[in-house]
Amino acid sequence: MSKIAIYYKKPTSETIRFAARELKRCLEIMTDESLDIHPCTTFPDNNKPAIWIGEPSDFNNIIPSNNLDDEILVTQNYGVCMITGSNPRSVLYAVYELLEKFGARWIGPGKEGEYLPKAKLDNITKIDVHHHASYRHRGVCIEGAPSIKHTLDMIDWMAKKRMNTFLLQFKTSIFFWRKWYSHSYNERFMKPVDIDESVSLEMDDQVIKALEKRGLILHRVGHGWTAESIGIKGIGWDRFDGEVTPQQKALMAEINGERGLFHGIPINTELCYSNNQAFEGLVNHVVEYANEHKEIDCLHFWLSDAPNNFCECPECRKLSQSDHYVKLVKAVSKKLKEINIKTRIVFLCYTNTLSAPVTEKIEIDVDNVVFMFAPISRCYIHHLTYKDCESGEKADGWELNKIQPPHTNEAFVEILRKWQKRYDGDSFIFDYYLWRPLHDYLNPLGLARIIHKDMQDLMQLGLNGHVSCQVLRCFYPVGLVMDAMAETLWDRGVQFSDIVNENLKAIFTDEADIVLNYLEELNKILSPESGHVGTLRSGNAERINSLIAILDKWEPYISSLSDSKNSYNLMHYHKLLRFRALSSFHEAKGEKEKASAYIDMMIDYLKRTERRTHRYLDTWMEMHTVGRA
Numbered sequence: 039m040s041k042i043a044i045y046y047k048k049p050t051s052e053t054i055r056f057a058a059r060e061l062k063r064c065l066e067i068m069t070d071e072s073l074d075i076h077p078c079t080t081f082p083d084n085n086k087p088a089i090w091i092g093e094p095s096d097f098n099n100i101i102p103s104n105n106l107d108d109e110i111l112v113t114q115n116y117g118v119c120m121i122t123g124s125n126p127r128s129v130l131y132a133v134y135e136l137l138e139k140f141g142a143r144w145i146g147p148g149k150e151g152e153y154l155p156k157a158k159l160d161n162i163t164k165i166d167v168h169h170h171a172s173y174r175h176r177g178v179c180i181e182g183a184p185s186i187k188h189t190l191d192m193i194d195w196m197a198k199k200r201m202n203t204f205l206l207q208f209k210t211s212i213f214f215w216r217k218w219y220s221h222s223y224n225e226r227f228m229k230p231v232d233i234d235e236s237v238s239l240e241m242d243d244q245v246i247k248a249l250e251k252r253g254l255i256l257h258r259v260g261h262g263w264t265a266e267s268i269g270i271k272g273i274g275w276d277r278f279d280g281e282v283t284p285q286q287k288a289l290m291a292e293i294n295g296e297r298g299l300f301h302g303i304p305i306n307t308e309l310c311y312s313n314n315q316a317f318e319g320l321v322n323h324v325v326e327y328a329n330e331h332k333e334i335d336c337l338h339f340w341l342s343d344a345p346n347n348f349c350e351c352p353e354c355r356k357l358s359q360s361d362h363y364v365k366l367v368k369a370v371s372k373k374l375k376e377i378n379i380k381t382r383i384v385f386l387c388y389t390n391t392l393s394a395p396v397t398e399k400i401e402i403d404v405d406n407v408v409f410m411f412a413p414i415s416r417c418y419i420h421h422l423t424y425k426d427c428e429s430g431e432k433a434d435g436w437e438l439n440k441i442q443p444p445h446t447n448e449a450f451v452e453i454l455r456k457w458q459k460r461y462d463g464d465s466f467i468f469d470y471y472l473w474r475p476l477h478d479y480l481n482p483l484g485l486a487r488i489i490h491k492d493m494q495d496l497m498q499l500g501l502n503g504h505v506s507c508q509v510l511r512c513f514y515p516v517g518l519v520m521d522a523m524a525e526t527l528w529d530r531g532v533q534f535s536d537i538v539n540e541n542l543k544a545i546f547t548d549e550a551d552i553v554l555n556y557l558e559e560l561n562k563i564l565s566p567e568s569g570h571v572g573t574l575r576s577g578n579a580e581r582i583n584s585l586i587a588i589l590d591k592w593e594p595y596i597s598s599l600s601d602s603k604n605s606y607n608l609m610h611y612h613k614l615l616r617f618r619a620l621s622s623f624h625e626a627k628g629e630k631e632k633a634s635a636y637i638d639m640m641i642d643y644l645k646r647t648e649r650r651t652h653r654y655l656d657t658w659m660e661m662h663t664v665g666r667a
Contacts, residue, residue, distance in 0.1 A: 039336050040413070041087060041160075041161060042073060042087045042088060042089060042162065043074045043075070043076055043086075043087065043088055043089070044056050044058050044061060044062055044072065044074070044075045044076065044088075044089045044091060045071055045075075045076045045077075045078050045081055045082065045088055045091070046075075046077060046078070046089050046090070046091045046096075047052050047077075047078060047079065047080070047081070047092050047096050048077040048078065048079065048094055048095075048183055048266065050077075050215070051090065051126045051253070051369070052251055053090060053092075053126035053129065053130055053251065053253035054093070054126055054128060054129055055091060055124075055250060055392050056130065056251055056252065057091055057121075057132075057133045058075050058091050058127050059075070059290075060073055060133055060134070061073075061089065061091070061121075061133045061137070061625070062128070064137050064152075065137075065140075065159065065162075065201070065334075066101045066144060067113075067154045067227070068137075068140060068141070068154050068155065068156060068157045069156070069157055069158065069159040069590075071490040071568070072161050073159075075582060081118075084419070085116070085117070085581065087117045087118070087163060088117070088118050088119070088133070088321065089119045089121065089162065090118055090119070090120045091121045091122075091129060091133070091381070091636055092121075092122055092129070092382070093122060093123070093126065093129060094122055094123075094124065094203070096122070097120060097122050100113075100120075100122060101122065101123075101124060102492040103124055103125065103330075103394075105124075105125050106174055106310050107170070107174050108123065108124060108127065108131060108170070108171040108200065108202060108260070108512075109123060109124040109128060109168075109169070109170045109171070110122075110123045110124075110129075110131050110132035110167060110168070110169050111123065111132065111168050112133055112135065112136050112165060112166060112167040112168075113130055113141075113163070113166055113168070114163055114165075116351075116522065116565050117163055119136075119163055119165070119246070119406070120163050121136065122400050125253065126253040127202060127254055127296065127488075128144055128253075130197060130252055130253060130592065131197070131200040131226040132167065132449060134197070134198045134199075134200065135169070135200070136165055136167065138158045139165045139167065139539070140156050140161065140162070140165070141154075141155045141157055143170055143540065143541075143544040144195055144199055145513075145516075145541060145544050145545055146489055146513040146517050146653070146654065147188070147191035147192055147194070147195045147322050147511075147513065147653060147654075148191040148194070148195075149652065150508055150603065150653070151191075151195065151513070151517075153433070153544040153545075155309075156419070162322065166377060168474065169529065171200065171496070171527070171529075172501050172526075172527065172528060172529055172531075173464035173466075173493075173496060173497075173503035173504070173527050174464070174466075174502045174567075175198065175202075175408075175502055175503025175504065175505055176202050176203060176503055176511070176527040177196075177201060177202065177204060177205060177255070177257065177363065177503075177506065177526070178192065178200045178201065178203070178204055178205070178505065178506050178508060179204075179205035179207060179260075179505055179506060179507045179508065180204075180205065180206055180207055180211050180214050180395060180510065181207075181214065181473055181507055181508055181509055181510075181659075182214065182217070182473075182508070182509030182510060182511065182656040182658060182659045183189040183214065183217030183218045183223075183509075183657075183658035183659065184214060184215075184218055184509070184510040184511065184656075185215075185218045186215070186241045186245075187511055188246055188510050188652075188653070189241075189245055190244065190245070190248050190493060190509055191210075191653070192510040192511075193245065193248045193249060193252070193254070193279065194248070194252075195510060195520075196254070196524070197252040199253065199520075199521070199524035199525070199528070200524065200528045201254075201524050201527065201528075202254055202255050203255045203257055203336075203505055204245065204249055204254060204255070204256065204257065205257035205258065205260070205338065205505060206242055206245060206246075206256070206258050206259075206379035207255070207259070207260050207261070208259060208260065208261065208262050208273040208274065208501075209238050209243070209247055209258075209259060209262060209266065209272075209273055209327070210235060210242055210273055211242055211273030212233060212235060212238035212273055212274065213237065213273060213275065213276075215237075215238050215239075215241055215409065216233050216234050217658055219231040219232075219233045220233070220659075221230075222643045222656070222657075223658050223661055223666075223667040224644075224648055224657060225653075226645055226646075227645065227648045227649060234610060235273075235463055236517070243618070246333060246382065247355040247374070248256055250333075254385075255335045255336065255362045255386065256333060256334055256335050257334070257335065257336040257337075257338060257505070258326075258331070258336075258337060258338065259337055259338050259339070259340075260338040260340045261305045261341075261342065261343045262303070262304075262305050262308050262326055263320060263323065263339060263340070263341070264304075264307055264308060264320065264341060264520070265304030265305055265307060265351060266323060267288045267309070267316075267319050267320040267322075267323035267324075268289050268290075268309070268316070268319065268556050269286060270282070270286065270299075270304045271304065272304045272305040273305075274305070275305060275306070275343070277301075277302040277303055278299055278302070278303070278304050282298065282299060284629065288308065288310075289309050289310060289313060289315060289316040289319070290307055290308070290309060290315075290459070291307065291308040291309060291310055291347060291348055291349035291354075292310060292349050292350050292351045292354075293347060293348075293349070293350055293439065294350070295312070295350075300347045301344070302369065303344070303393075303415060304516075305342060305343050305667075306342050306343050306344035307342055307347065307440050307570045308341060308347050308348050308349060308390070309349070310349045310351060310353075311349065311357075311365075311366065312349070312351065312352060312353035312354045312356070312357075312362075312532050313353075315525045316367075318389060319365065320366060321366060321369045321370050321372045321373065322373075324337070324339055324370050324383075325370060325373045325374060325379075326376060328379050328381045328383075329377060329379055331381075332379065332380075332381065334381055335381065335382065336381070336382045336383075336384050336408060337381050337382070337383055337384065338383075338384040338386075339366075339367060339370060339383050339384065339385055339409070340378070340386055340388070341363060341391070342390070343389075343445065344389070344439055345389040345390055345441050346390070346439040346440065346571060347390070348362075348390055348438060348439055349611055350438060350439065355438065357396075357397065357514060358393060358395060358396050358397075359390045359391055360387075360390075360391045360393055360394060360395040360396075360398070360399045361395045361396055361397050361440075363385065363390075363391050364385075364395045364398035364400060364460070365398055367383060367400070367404075367407060368386045368398075368400065369405060370383055371383055371404050371407050372408050375406060380406075381406075382406050382407060382408055382464075383406060383407045383408070384407070384408045384409075385408075385409060386409070386410040386411070386412050386468065386600045387409070387410070387411050387412060387453065387454070387457050388410075388412040388490065389414075389441065389443065390415065390441065391437060391445060392433075392434075392441060392453055392561050393434050393436065393441075393456075394434070394452070394453075394457045394460050395454040395457065395460050396547050398460070399460045399461070400460065400461040400463070402463070404451070404463075405417065405463065407463065407464075408463070408464045408465060409457070409463065409464070409465035409466075409507070410465070410466060410467075410468045411454050411457070411465065411466070411467045411501060412467075412468040412469075413447075413450040413453075413454075413467070413469065413470065414443070414470055414508075415443040415444065415445050416444075416445070416446075416447055416450050416469075417445060417446050417447050417570040417571065418471060418475040418479070418485065418488060418570065419488075419565060419566060419570050420447055420488070420570070421443045421488050421491040421492050421495065422447050422450070422492045422495060422499070422601040423447070423449070423451065423491075423492075423495045423498070423499065424448075425446060425448060426448075427447040428446045428447070428448035428449065428450055428623065429444075429445070429446045429449075429570075431445065431446055432444070432449070433449040433450070433452040433453045433456075434452075434456060444624075445570060446570060451499070454499065454500075454501075458500055462500070462503060465500070465501050465502055466496075466501055466502055466503040466504055466505055467492075467496060467499075467503075467504050467505075467534065468505050468506075468507055469492070469504060469507065470506075470507050470508070471485060471488070471489055471506065471519065471523075472508030472509055472512045472519055472520070472523075473507055473508050473509065474504055474558075474663055475615070475661075476509070476511075476512060477573070477656075477660045477662075478517060478572060478575065478663050478665040479564060479574065479651055480564065480572075480574065480611070480614070480615050481559060481564035481565065481572060481574035482514075482516060482518050482519055482557065482560055482619060483518060483538070483554075483557040483560070484561040484564055484565045485519050485562040486518040486519045486521070486522040486534075486537075486538070487522070487534060487561075488532045489519060489522045489523050489526070490522040490526050490537065491528060491534075491600075492504075493522070493523060493526035493527050494526055494530045494531075495515025497530060499656070502528060504523070506529060509656035510654065510656070511654055511655055511656045512530060512654075512656070513607075513628060513653075514610075514651065514654040514655035514656040515605055515607040515608045515610065515611035515612065515654075516541060516542065516545060516607070516608070518537070518538060518541055518542075519535030520539055521537050521540075521541050522534065528554070538554065539554075542554055543589045545604050546604060546605075552595065553608065556592055556595070556596075559588050559592070560585075560615075562584065563581065563588055566578075567581075573585060573622075574618055574619065574622045575622070576622075576626075577625070577626045578626060579626035579627050581624055582619055582626055583623055584622065585615075585619045586616070586619050586623060589612065589615065589616050592651075593611070595606065595610075596612045597609075606650060606651075607651065607654055607655075610647060610650075612652060614640060614643065614644070614660075616638060617637070617639055617640035617643065618632065618636075618638050618664075619635075619661065621633045621636035621637045621640070621664075622635065635667065637664055641661060641666050644657050644660060644661060645657070
């Protein structure tokens with residue numbers, strides 16, 4: 039019998055049971071002591087040291103229950119450590135927060151990413167924590183080329199870092215699963231595996247079960263509704279090779295006097311929303327899907343994924359794109375309420391709907407919707423509220439199908455403010471830091487700093503969190519970017535220096551300060567002195583040559599590192615960055631053949647080393663970023 043036992047009341051949720059098992063597992067590793075778990079009908083009153091885990095109702099509602107917002111409490115009462123939270127996932131968060139107070143760190147995905155130092159079990163009775171999450175929405179959206187294991191490991195990491203939301207794109211995420219399992223970009227790594235829709239749905243279900251186990255929030259779909267509602271598959275950006283019927287074509291947007299698929303891609307095609315058959319068909323399709331999938335907490339109802347493709351027929355011209363969209367959203371909201379479906383609908387400001395609606399407004403009684411702000415073409419060199427990130431670009435007033443999305447942040451903040459005049463309810467930003475910018479700039483410290491500042495500023499922007507459209511393997515060469523995101527969404531008061539120091543010390547121990555100096559030197563040159571693109575894309579040969587000089591300077595230190603799992607990614611990054619820098623340098627000088635040759639060497643290096651890097655780096659996305667996948 040151990041000195042301290044873990045108790046939870048039965049019956050209880052799967053998430054509470056999982057929280058107890060996780061606490062036992064980690065504490066046993068850290069303390070070298072054995073702990074027992076005891077389900078009970080009432081907590082024991084025997085004056086013995088113990089750990090009690092449960093929901094607020096198990097502790098006389100010591101904190102309020104709340105399914106949407108996360109609050110955690112770890113408190114002590116006469117030798118009993120009581121762990122609770124505002125909902126089951128918050129209880130799990132409280133366990134992980136307690137373990138962090140013990141010294142645990144979650145530096146990457148999977149068990150390999152756990153740092154569990156030795157500690158004394160008796161110290162558990164000295165820990166008190168009480169925290170409300172700074173933001174409601176703290177999530178990730180599937181992108182890139184993940185395997186099911188990559189995805190499950192990411193969900194596990196997210197729970198440890200108190201992130202609460204995962205978005206599976208489309209009705210099935212086959213488009214992303216196939217990228218990994220076909221492995222067409224690097225067949226030397228693994229043999230292709232065919233993924234059909236049934237297998238893809240099984241993988242989706244594994245993800246959903248992992249979320250349910252941890253009490254996390256399931257978001258689903260996004261694009262594809264416009265195609266699916268008229269009987270055409272919309273589960274990726276593939277061209278349609280079937281035959282479009284006259285009845286389907288009649289419901290599609292008219293552009294330049296013709297109706298049809300936009301550039302042959304179903305999910306990039308809008309409908310004729312003044313056509314009642316198209317309008318009602320789309321609304322009913324979304325409602326029917328929500329009714330059939332009540333496990334979904336938030337259903338994303340987006341229109342097409344292409345700009346300047348809205349219907350130009352005389353009737354559609356009578357309303358703006360965003361007015362048409364808001365009418366659709368309100369119709370879906372109303373019908374879901376009529377049949378008592380609790381699923382919330384997520385609608386967005388993006389491409390065709392950058393301009394706020396003119397005549398339509400979402401009033402307070404439409405309380406089952408969430409607004410999503412998606413500034414995909416923004417600048418990632420500057421933080422979102424940086425006043426001087428502007429170039430005089432328009433933020434409104436474009437003619438139909440002549441939208442030119444801005445590339446500077448001041449214009450995007452103006453766009454957001456105009457939308458907020460038409461809807462001021464629950465909302466979050468949907469941003470793309472860890473999609474292409476992560477791979478394009480190769481500046482982990484600089485991007486982490488931008489993310490930290492942006493997450494801090496969400497509150498002043500009137501946004502209640504962030505769902506990140508990103509690759510799931512983004513811990514390369516270290517996990518600073520994900521740490522900055524997760525930590526600041528949980529606690530916007532956290533200092534950036536603390537995030538960096540905790541992360542690097544857990545990975546590099548005594549070498550952490552040296553690695554930080556290395557990353558800081560690179561950040562100073564990878565971040566441009568002016569403009570809105572990173573140094574590698576700047577075309578500035580002199581500045582890129584300075585980057586190469588810094589890499590040369592640090593080469594002896596990087597070469598001296600041991601070939602351990604903690605050092606390998608840094609060594610790999612150094613070499614990868616050199617290939618990119620040399621290619622960019624010759625590109626800037628107009629030496630295209632030399633530039634291409636260095637990219638060829640980089641691609642070969644990525645392929646040869648994927649077996650060691652695939653848990654942390656999305657090789658497909660890195661290749662895609664330079665046009666080779």
